Amino acid sequence: MKVRISLFFALFVGLFQIGFGQEVLVSSDGQRGYLLGPGDIVTGKVLNEPQFDFVATIDEDGKFQVPFFDKSVFAKCRTENELRGDVTQLLAKYLRTPQVSVTVTERKSRPPASIYGEVKTPQTVDLRRKATLLELLSFAGGVTEDAGGTVQVFRTQPLMCSEDGEEDPLATNSEDRLEVPSRIYSLSNIRQGRAEANPVIYPGDVIVVLKAAxxxxxxxxxxxxxxxxxxxxxxxxxxxxxxxxxxxxxxxxxxxxxxxxxxxxxxxxxxxxxxxxxxxxxxxxxxxxxxxxxxDKSKKSIQKIIFETITGVGRQAAASMTGSITNRILY
Known part of the structure; x- marks a missing residue:
């Protein structure tokens, strides 16, 4: 399902991220670790060689520069350990067995995922590992009593570091950049653990639990x-x-x-x-x-109308007689 993104939608998501606290899902054991992207800031330090220390920002092409070297280091979708090996190899031209450390000091390449609508704790989540829709709904405290039976997931940006053979189920062939792909999932199917209703959520995704009609x-x-x-x-x-x-x-x-x-x-x-x-x-x-x-109100039968008329006249007569009779006391 596709919807046309508007300025209001973008502003709303931005205000939402400001208004609610941001949580972090960190990497678990056995996963590759954080993969860098454009906008991330890395800091490199060389033991006893401060002139080679550097702070660099990954550019739009996914690269950064190391001081004294014309050749850029490709960093997009790579880990800190992989970058350390490349930087060490460069510095080996000037230094004997350089001791290098490369760390990501600021992560700016991926916006957080947003969860709002009929959930108990609307929030943004900084994804540093793979997470599923069911996991993030649980992370937000579950759905409220006013939740309907559907959840809509918007993919606000294309996947940056997809694995080999991995396809984006929300991908669209449209050339219109203003269109944001989305898909609706059944809450019932999510609770039943069906794989097709529990997709992986990526940075920048917007999850909306729709209100019941x-x-x-x-x-x-x-x-x-x-x-x-x-x-x-x-x-x-x-x-x-x-x-x-x-x-x-x-x-x-x-x-x-x-x-x-x-x-x-x-x-x-x-x-x-x-x-x-x-x-x-x-x-x-x-x-x-x-x-x-x-x-609707049912119509009165003829018998009921006659009965109410008679009893009504009788009540009126009794009331008029009671009002006209003088009350006296005999001692």
């Missing part, structure tokens, strides 16, 4: 309210039970569901016999995002 219940119910569809879905009977049920005057044989038509703002009307659902004579109706459920 709302539905609205109105009319002759105990508590008219708007609520959000849970991940597993919600039926009409369940929704009416959650609002305390229907009132005595409710027209339960003709409950209306106003549902959006596909790719349109217009709605279709679905009539449901709630009495038959309760009796098991009709299949319960599963609600969809933005449904409006209306429980």
């Amino acid at each position: 709302p539905i609205y219940i109105m009319g002759e119910v105990i508590q008219p309210v708007g609520m959000r569809l849970p991940e597993g879905g919600l039926s009409l009977a369940q929704a009416l039970a959650m609002v305390g049920g229907v009132r005595r005057e409710a027209k339960t044989k003709d409950v209306k569901i106003y549902r959006l038509k596909a790719n349109s703002k217009d709605r279709e009307t679905i009539s449901v016999n709630y009495d038959n659902i309760k009796k098991g004579q009709q299949k319960d109706v599963m609600l969809e995002p933005y449904d409006i459920i209306e429980v």
